Amino acid sequence: MKISIYLLLVLLCAVPTIHAATVTVSSLSALQTAINNAAPGDIIILANGVYTASTDITISKQGTAASPITIQAQTTGGAEINGTAGINIVSPAKYIIIKGFKFTFNASQATMASGTSFIRWTRNIFQNPGEGEDLLLNGNDHEVDYNTFQHKDALGRFIAVRGSGSQIAQRLHIHHNYFFDQQPQSGNGAETVQFGLSGYSLSSSNSIFEYNLFEECDGENELLSVKSSAVTVRYNTIRNCPAQFTLRHGNHCLVYGNYFINTPGIRIFGDDHIIFSNHFENCSPAINIGNGDGEVADGDALTVHDRPDRTVIVFNTLVNNTTNYTQSGRTNGLGATNTTFSNNIIQGGGPAASIAGPYTGAVWSNNIVYQANGAGSMPSGSYTVVNPLLARDATGTFHLQAGSPAIDAATGTYSAVTVDMDGQSRSGTKDIGADEVGTGPVIAQILSTSMVGYNGSDPSECLPVVASSDDGNVPGNVLDNDLNTRWSASGDGQWIQFCLNSATTVTGVQIAFYNGTTRTSSFDILTSTDGANWSTKASNLVSSGTSLNLETFSITSTTAKYVRIVGHGNSVNAWNSYTEVHIQIASSLTARLMEEGTASLKGGLNSYPNPFHTTNTITFELGKDSHVQLSVFDVMGRQVALLVNGVVKSGVHRVPFDGKGLPVGMYWIKLVREGKSVMKQIVKE
Incomplete structure (x- = not known):
C-alpha cells in the first residue's frame, strides 16, 4: 500500500515569514507588560515559581488563527499564581492560549468577558479557595482542554458558562478535563459545571462537552447542570459522584456515549432531548424523566421545571441500578409528554421502570429486561424478558457477546443515533442497547486519570491528520486515496493539520478540491516544528477551479514536523472541502519517518x-x-x-x-x- 502523506501548495506570491518573539519574564508586572506589547505569534513564558497577584492580569490583545498569542508557564504546573486577583480577559481579546499554570488565587478571579473569542485554556491546574467560580466562560468559540479542577470546598462551580443578553456563549469546546474532589455545600450554587442560566435557556449554544472525567464531586445535588439549548454532551465518565447530571433548562440537547458509574445518573427537563448509547451501572437512579411544574412553551417563567416533552430515550444499557428508569411524584405536577423509551437494555437492579406522575402520549417499545426486580411501570408488550448476553470487556464495561438476542434486533428509525457508547458507527439494523457489535474504531471508553487533566496523554498530538472541526466528513478522508470522500468544515479560518512525526524537509502540498471544477478555494499554508509556533509559508492561495485531481502548490523548502492548511472558503460559500491531501517532502516518505x-x-x-x-x-x-x-x-x-x-x-x-x-x-x-x-x-x- 502506498503511503500518501506529501504536501500541497504553490506560492502565488512571495510571503515573508512572521518572526514571532519568545519572551521570558519572572514577575507579574513584567508578564503584564509583555502581554500589553504582544503581537500575533508571540510566546510569553512565566518562569517557574510562586507569584502573588494583587491586581488582575488583564488580556485584551488579539492573535490570529494561524498565530495565536501564547501565555504559558515555563513548565507545566511550575508557575503558580495565588493572591486576591487573577486573570481577566476582556473584549476584544481573541486567539489567546493560556497554558501550563497552577492557579491558586481566589475563586471568581479567572474571568472572560462578552466579546472575547477563540481563547484556549489548556494544561492548567485550578485549585481556587473561597466562594465563586474557578473559571467563568463568556464570549464565543473558546476551548477548555486538559485542565485539572480540584479540591473545591466552598460554594461556586469549577466552570460556569454565561452569555450576553439572552444569548448563551456559543461554540464552546470543553474536553479532556478532570474534575476532582468537590466537597458538599449546604446552599444552592455548587454545581460542578453550570452551563448557562434560565435566562439563556432558549438560546442555542451549539457547544460540545466531551471526554471529561468527574470523580468525587458532591457540591450539591446537580453535577453538570445544563441551562441552555443545543448542547452536545458525549463520551464523558461520571464515577463515584453523589451529584446528578441534569438537563435543567433548555431544549434540543444530545446526550450520548457517556459512562455513569455509581452516581445518580441523569435527570431531564425541557423539550426534544435525545438520550442514547449511554452506559449506566450501579446508579440510583439511572435515568430520571422530570415531572414538570410548568410549561415554558405556554408562557410559564423560564425558571420553572419545564415539563419534558418529546424526549427520546433509546439504545442505552442499564446494569445493576437500584432504580433504573423513574419519574418522581409532584403535587399538581404536569408530568412528561410524548416520551419515547425504546431499544434499551435493563439488566439487574430494581424495577425496570417506576413512573409516579402524569406520563401522557408515551411510546414504549422493544426493550430488553433481564433479572431486574420486575417490569414495574413498563407496559406489557414493550419489552422482552431474555438474557442479552452482556459481559465485561477489557475496559470494564458491559458489551454484547456473540449470539446475543440484542444484535440486529432494534426497531424504529432514529436518525440521530449514529454511534454507540464506544463511538463506533451504527448503520443498517441496529443492536439494542448502548453497544453496537462491529469492527469500527473504538474512540470512547471509561476514562482514567491518565487520559485527562493537565498531565493527560493527548493521542491527537501527533496523529496523521486532525482538523479544527468537521461536518461528519472527517479529516482522515483526505488520506484514503479516494477522491469520492472528503473533509469539510464551514467558516473562515477552519484548518486541517498533518503530523509527519519527525522534522523533515517539506517542499509543498498537493490538494484535490471537492467540486474543484465549479468553484475556486482560498487557503494558506503554515508549518511548525513543535505544533505550537507556526510560520506562514504561503497565503491567499487559490485553486484552479478546473480540476478534481491533485493540484500542486510548492513552497520554499522548510524543516517542519507539522503542516497546516488554513481555509478561507470558496468562491461560492464559506465551506472548505478537500478530497485528498498529500504532503511533499524532499525525499520519499519511508518507514524512518514513522x-x-x-x-x-x-x-x-x-x-x-x-x-x-x-x-x-x-x-x-x-x-x-x-x-x-x-x-x-x-x-x-x-x-x-x-x-x-x-x-x-x-x-x-x-x-x-x-x-x-x-x-x-x-x-x-x-x-x-x-x-x-x-x-x-x-x-x-
Whole structure:
C-alpha cells in the first residue's frame, strides 16, 4: 500500500515569514507588560515559581488563527499564581492560549468577558479557595482542554458558562478535563459545571462537552447542570459522584456515549432531548424523566421545571441500578409528554421502570429486561424478558457477546443515533442497547486519570491528520486515496493539520478540491516544528477551479514536523472541502519517518509481520521501568485498540495485536513513554 502523506501548495506570491518573539519574564508586572506589547505569534513564558497577584492580569490583545498569542508557564504546573486577583480577559481579546499554570488565587478571579473569542485554556491546574467560580466562560468559540479542577470546598462551580443578553456563549469546546474532589455545600450554587442560566435557556449554544472525567464531586445535588439549548454532551465518565447530571433548562440537547458509574445518573427537563448509547451501572437512579411544574412553551417563567416533552430515550444499557428508569411524584405536577423509551437494555437492579406522575402520549417499545426486580411501570408488550448476553470487556464495561438476542434486533428509525457508547458507527439494523457489535474504531471508553487533566496523554498530538472541526466528513478522508470522500468544515479560518512525526524537509502540498471544477478555494499554508509556533509559508492561495485531481502548490523548502492548511472558503460559500491531501517532502516518505520520535527506546518500535493479514506482534524495549501507553490508530486518527496502559518493567516486550475484523489499509502504532511518543506505520492486507 502506498503511503500518501506529501504536501500541497504553490506560492502565488512571495510571503515573508512572521518572526514571532519568545519572551521570558519572572514577575507579574513584567508578564503584564509583555502581554500589553504582544503581537500575533508571540510566546510569553512565566518562569517557574510562586507569584502573588494583587491586581488582575488583564488580556485584551488579539492573535490570529494561524498565530495565536501564547501565555504559558515555563513548565507545566511550575508557575503558580495565588493572591486576591487573577486573570481577566476582556473584549476584544481573541486567539489567546493560556497554558501550563497552577492557579491558586481566589475563586471568581479567572474571568472572560462578552466579546472575547477563540481563547484556549489548556494544561492548567485550578485549585481556587473561597466562594465563586474557578473559571467563568463568556464570549464565543473558546476551548477548555486538559485542565485539572480540584479540591473545591466552598460554594461556586469549577466552570460556569454565561452569555450576553439572552444569548448563551456559543461554540464552546470543553474536553479532556478532570474534575476532582468537590466537597458538599449546604446552599444552592455548587454545581460542578453550570452551563448557562434560565435566562439563556432558549438560546442555542451549539457547544460540545466531551471526554471529561468527574470523580468525587458532591457540591450539591446537580453535577453538570445544563441551562441552555443545543448542547452536545458525549463520551464523558461520571464515577463515584453523589451529584446528578441534569438537563435543567433548555431544549434540543444530545446526550450520548457517556459512562455513569455509581452516581445518580441523569435527570431531564425541557423539550426534544435525545438520550442514547449511554452506559449506566450501579446508579440510583439511572435515568430520571422530570415531572414538570410548568410549561415554558405556554408562557410559564423560564425558571420553572419545564415539563419534558418529546424526549427520546433509546439504545442505552442499564446494569445493576437500584432504580433504573423513574419519574418522581409532584403535587399538581404536569408530568412528561410524548416520551419515547425504546431499544434499551435493563439488566439487574430494581424495577425496570417506576413512573409516579402524569406520563401522557408515551411510546414504549422493544426493550430488553433481564433479572431486574420486575417490569414495574413498563407496559406489557414493550419489552422482552431474555438474557442479552452482556459481559465485561477489557475496559470494564458491559458489551454484547456473540449470539446475543440484542444484535440486529432494534426497531424504529432514529436518525440521530449514529454511534454507540464506544463511538463506533451504527448503520443498517441496529443492536439494542448502548453497544453496537462491529469492527469500527473504538474512540470512547471509561476514562482514567491518565487520559485527562493537565498531565493527560493527548493521542491527537501527533496523529496523521486532525482538523479544527468537521461536518461528519472527517479529516482522515483526505488520506484514503479516494477522491469520492472528503473533509469539510464551514467558516473562515477552519484548518486541517498533518503530523509527519519527525522534522523533515517539506517542499509543498498537493490538494484535490471537492467540486474543484465549479468553484475556486482560498487557503494558506503554515508549518511548525513543535505544533505550537507556526510560520506562514504561503497565503491567499487559490485553486484552479478546473480540476478534481491533485493540484500542486510548492513552497520554499522548510524543516517542519507539522503542516497546516488554513481555509478561507470558496468562491461560492464559506465551506472548505478537500478530497485528498498529500504532503511533499524532499525525499520519499519511508518507514524512518514513522519510526523516528522522541521517546527513548533502546530497540525502537517494531512490528512483525508488516504488512500483516490478521495478527502481528509489536515489540519495544525499555531501558528502565516506565509508564507506557501503546495504542493503534486508523488512517482517520481514531484509536482502534489500546494495548498497554500502565507501568511496564525494563526489558524487551512483545505485545500481540489482533486486527481481525478491521478493514485492510494503513494503521499507526503509537507508544507514549514519559510524555514523549514514537510512531510506526503498519499495513493490513
